[in-house]
Amino acid sequence: MIELSEIRKARSRIKPFIHQTPVLTSLSLNKMIDSELYFKCENFQKSGSFKIRGAANTVLQLNSQELEKGVVTASSGNHGAALSMVVSRLGITPIVVMPNNTPKVKVDNVKRNGGKVVWCEPNQVSREKILDDIIKQTNSILVHPYNDKRIIEGQGTVTLEFLEQCPNLETIVSPIGGGGLLSGTICSAKSLNKTIKIYGAEPKEADDTFRSIKSGTIQVNQSTNTICDGLRAQIGTIPFPIIKDNVEGILTIEEKDIIDSMKLIWETMKIIVEPSCAITLAAILKNKRLFLGKKVGLIISGGNVDLKSLPWNK
Amino acid sequence: MIELSEIRKARSRIKPFIHQTPVLTSLSLNKMIDSELYFKCENFQKSGSFKIRGAANTVLQLNSQELEKGVVTASSGNHGAALSMVVSRLGITPIVVMPNNTPKVKVDNVKRNGGKVVWCEPNQVSREKILDDIIKQTNSILVHPYNDKRIIEGQGTVTLEFLEQCPNLETIVSPIGGGGLLSGTICSAKSLNKTIKIYGAEPKEADDTFRSIKSGTIQVNQSTNTICDGLRAQIGTIPFPIIKDNVEGILTIEEKDIIDSMKLIWETMKIIVEPSCAITLAAILKNKRLFLGKKVGLIISGGNVDLKSLPWNK
Numbered sequence: 001m002i003e004l005s006e007i008r009k010a011r012s013r014i015k016p017f018i019h020q021t022p023v024l025t026s027l028s029l030n031k032m033i034d035s036e037l038y039f040k041c042e043n044f045q046k047s048g049s050f051k052i053r054g055a056a057n058t059v060l061q062l063n064s065q066e067l068e069k070g071v072v073t074a075s076s077g078n079h080g081a082a083l084s085m086v087v088s089r090l091g092i093t094p095i096v097v098m099p100n101n102t103p104k105v106k107v108d109n110v111k112r113n114g115g116k117v118v119w120c121e122p123n124q125v126s127r128e129k130i131l132d133d134i135i136k137q138t139n140s141i142l143v144h145p146y147n148d149k150r151i152i153e154g155q156g157t158v159t160l161e162f163l164e165q166c167p168n169l170e171t172i173v174s175p176i177g178g179g180g181l182l183s184g185t186i187c188s189a190k191s192l193n194k195t196i197k198i199y200g201a202e203p204k205e206a207d208d209t210f211r212s213i214k215s216g217t218i219q220v221n222q223s224t225n226t227i228c229d230g231l232r233a234q235i236g237t238i239p240f241p242i243i244k245d246n247v248e249g250i251l252t253i254e255e256k257d258i259i260d261s262m263k264l265i266w267e268t269m270k271i272i273v274e275p276s277c278a279i280t281l282a283a284i285l286k287n288k289r290l291f292l293g294k295k296v297g298l299i300i301s302g303g304n305v306d307l308k309s310l311p312w313n314k
Numbered sequence: 315m316i317e318l319s320e321i322r323k324a325r326s327r328i329k330p331f332i333h334q335t336p337v338l339t340s341l342s343l344n345k346m347i348d349s350e351l352y353f354k355c356e357n358f359q360k361s362g363s364f365k366i367r368g369a370a371n372t373v374l375q376l377n378s379q380e381l382e383k384g385v386v387t388a389s390s391g392n393h394g395a396a397l398s399m400v401v402s403r404l405g406i407t408p409i410v411v412m413p414n415n416t417p418k419v420k421v422d423n424v425k426r427n428g429g430k431v432v433w434c435e436p437n438q439v440s441r442e443k444i445l446d447d448i449i450k451q452t453n454s455i456l457v458h459p460y461n462d463k464r465i466i467e468g469q470g471t472v473t474l475e476f477l478e479q480c481p482n483l484e485t486i487v488s489p490i491g492g493g494g495l496l497s498g499t500i501c502s503a504k505s506l507n508k509t510i511k512i513y514g515a516e517p518k519e520a521d522d523t524f525r526s527i528k529s530g531t532i533q534v535n536q537s538t539n540t541i542c543d544g545l546r547a548q549i550g551t552i553p554f555p556i557i558k559d560n561v562e563g564i565l566t567i568e569e570k571d572i573i574d575s576m577k578l579i580w581e582t583m584k585i586i587v588e589p590s591c592a593i594t595l596a597a598i599l600k601n602k603r604l605f606l607g608k609k610v611g612l613i614i615s616g617g618n619v620d621l622k623s624l625p626w627n628k
Contacts, residue, residue, distance in 0.1 A: 022336070024358075027360075043584045044338075044583075044584055048584065263621060266586055266621055267419075267621065269358075270357045270358055270362065270585060270586040270587075270617035271584060271585055271586065272580060272584040272585065272586060273584075303584035307577060307580055307581065307624065307626060308626060308627060310621065310624070310627075312621060312622060313622060313624075313627065
């Protein structure tokens with residue numbers, strides 16, 4: 001577990017780089033589910049996702065010699081854009097290694113924020129090889145998207161804010177990809193309220209965390225064939241033990257249910273959310289009895305969606 | 315002009331039926347335009363648009379004998395849904411006359427809220443004939459979508475709230491269709507601050523208000539071939555003199571610019587807005603010098619959009 005005091009320090013550190021995002025509610029959805037739902041809207045965050053919190057918290061702890069070397073990362077999009085937004089303010093062009101099947105809107109978001117994109121194949125072997133080559137050639141500093149204590153501290157600030165805004169939450173549902181957000185959520189929430197229950201929502205098509213917890217050791221993804229481009233990553237070695245020991249459960253969700261929930265949020269709440277966080281509502285809808293009558297927080301992690309290629313039009 | 319005291323009374327009357335909607339801002343859009351933009355988000359309003367304010371204010375002033383007769387209206391969608399939401403709470407099924415080219419999402423919205431849809435051709439002659447027939451046959455009370463003092467008072471409550479939330483606005487841009495919202499905006503804003511400037515944003519393809527003000531008398535729409543389904547109505551005789559005498563100008567906008575602005579709002583602000591109010595941002599983008607360095611309010615009137623038929627995918 002990461003100390004709450006470290007997450008509080010992260011919050012002060014990153015304050016000039018982020019928004020305090022609002023919490024929205026929907027009477028229609030509450031009625032549909034018979035719970036009180038609270039949506040923490042990181043889709044309204046700078047760079048379009050919560051990722052700027054961890055990226056800023058890490059970069060702001062690099063010293064000037066490290067910064068001079070430049071920074072590099074691998075990202076499905078949101079971390080790359082967030083890192084680019086942070087370091088371009090410091091006059092640095094980051095290198096972002098991205099899978100060549102990344103949605104165009106996320107590639108554009110990295111470029112618009114000042115990042116330089118280098119392609120890899122959409123698998124871990126290719127990504128790590130290209131990343132290693134760049135680090136060897138350029139001596140750049142790696143800012144990992146999730147397997148780093150500083151990243152987890154940054155992502156933990158979402159729930160620090162959330163529980164100030166909604167102190168009576170009984171349960172929080174967070175998406176799980178590499179585990180930075182979920183482990184940060186756990187560290188903040190459990191420090192503030194031991195009885196709060198935290199669930200992870202994971203696509204069935206990339207269910208490494210579900211299987212890793214079941215077996216007790218990290219398992220690799222058999223496939224990453226999910227619309228949740230933000231949740232295709234492999235669970236990290238640093239988030240894993242935090243999640244394993246503290247999560248109430250990992251709820252795995254079918255693709256169709258993710259898409260239906262995304263459309264439902266767009267239609268009823270009039271906000272744009274990614275499939276990678278619409279999955280939290282799907283997890284609640286498919287497991288209603290777990291949440292019945294409860295005050296439930298949903299972490300709406302991002303809103304970077306390709307408007308020309310929406311899943312219900314395919 | 316309508317007295318501010320009447321709009322204040324409307325506000326108390328409709329309070330249990332509406333949300334106080336938030337005001338959002340976007341640093342990226344401010345930077346792009348060199349102004350401070352404030353978005354009054356009635357897309358988050360109950361029923362998905364501001365229309366519930368006027369509908370509630372009117373229905374709540376009907377006596378029990380009038381209510382027993384039933385209510386009828388003609389609507390491009392949002393007023394019909396709003397009226398249905400209000401009167402179904404009173405146990406009444408309203409009749410809503412809708413053009414047969416209305417987007418499906420708006421028809422569904424009327425039905426889901428308890429309204430009964432009767433079709434007309436998409437022109438004023440057909441609409442009025444069918445409406446008259448229904449009133450003769452059923453003796454129902456007409457709740458007009460805009461040409462009614464009670465409706466204008468209700469719509470005026472948007473700006474009563476808006477100027478409490480942002481007291482320093484120098485200019486407000488409102489969409490103009492039938493004129494209920496724009497005339498209500500004028501009555502509230504000018505009563506609270508004589509120097510505030512109010513603009514209407516109107517599609518070039520349905521520019522009756524622009525031409526009516528130019529000529530001094532009400533002109534009819536030559537076409538209503540606009541994506542702004544909420545702005546195809548003919549300016550009403552009650553809103554017209556209020557608008558004519560107090561509006562700073564009517565800014566007419568091309569279809570392409572409306573669609574571009576809609577996409578820009580969705581992408582940068584992550585909120586779902588109709589073309590009928592995205593037109594306010596288009597009006598600012600196409601007339602930047604009018605708004606340069608100013609604090610500008612935009613009335614985001616609704617968010618009922620057919621997600622399966624988005625204009626940038628056509």
